[in-house]
Each structure stands twice: as C-alpha cells, then as structure tokens.
Amino acid sequence: MGAKTIIYWIPVYIICSTIFYFSSLSTAPNIFVLEPSDLPKHFFVYVVLSLFSFIAISNTKSLEKNPGLYTIMFVFLFAVSDEFHQSFVTGRVGEIKDVIVDFFSSLFFISIKKIIV
8 A cells, every 4th residue: 555545544544533432432422413313423424434435445456446335345344343332332332223324324425426427
C-alpha cells in the first residue's frame, strides 16, 4: 500500500474510530436532539462511512475491481463488530436492527452511486 493509498484510508480510520468511541460510552450521546430513535443517526453515519470507504477501496490496487461489493462487505463487518463491542459496554446492548440499518445504508449509498454515475 503506497502513501497515496494510505491517505484515502485516513477518513475511514477517523470515522471508524469515532463510531468506536461513541459505542464505548455507557450512555449514547444525543447528538440530534429532536430525534428520539437512533436509527436515522445510524443510517446517516454509515452512509458517510460507505462514501469514504468506497473512495478508499476504489483507490486500493488489490480491491479496485469491485469497490461496491467490498464497500458493502466492509461496512457490514464493521457494523457487526461495533454492535458486538457495544454489547460489552455497561448500559448498552448490541442490536441486530442497528446492523440491518447500517447494512442497508451501505446498500443505499452504492445504489445511489450506481444510478448517478
């Protein structure tokens, strides 16, 4: 992996680290005050993760052949690991519905990208 490729992965690392940090808090922060459900937050954050993952994967030589599939796989595996990690945090639970929303947010991003480009 060259220096140029690593630069594309920095935003992915930052987003994943931020998600991991918020998942380790005993109480989830209420970033969007008016929204009682965390599902729209999951959708938004994982669409952003999908965007930056797609860019990074598209610029990684060994993964560039099918970046849409690799993006969906990466986001899904990260979502599963995030919920698994969250299940060990006091006061939090890992929920399958969050993984499903995260997965569909990635599918949504890739579908929109395919339509537009």
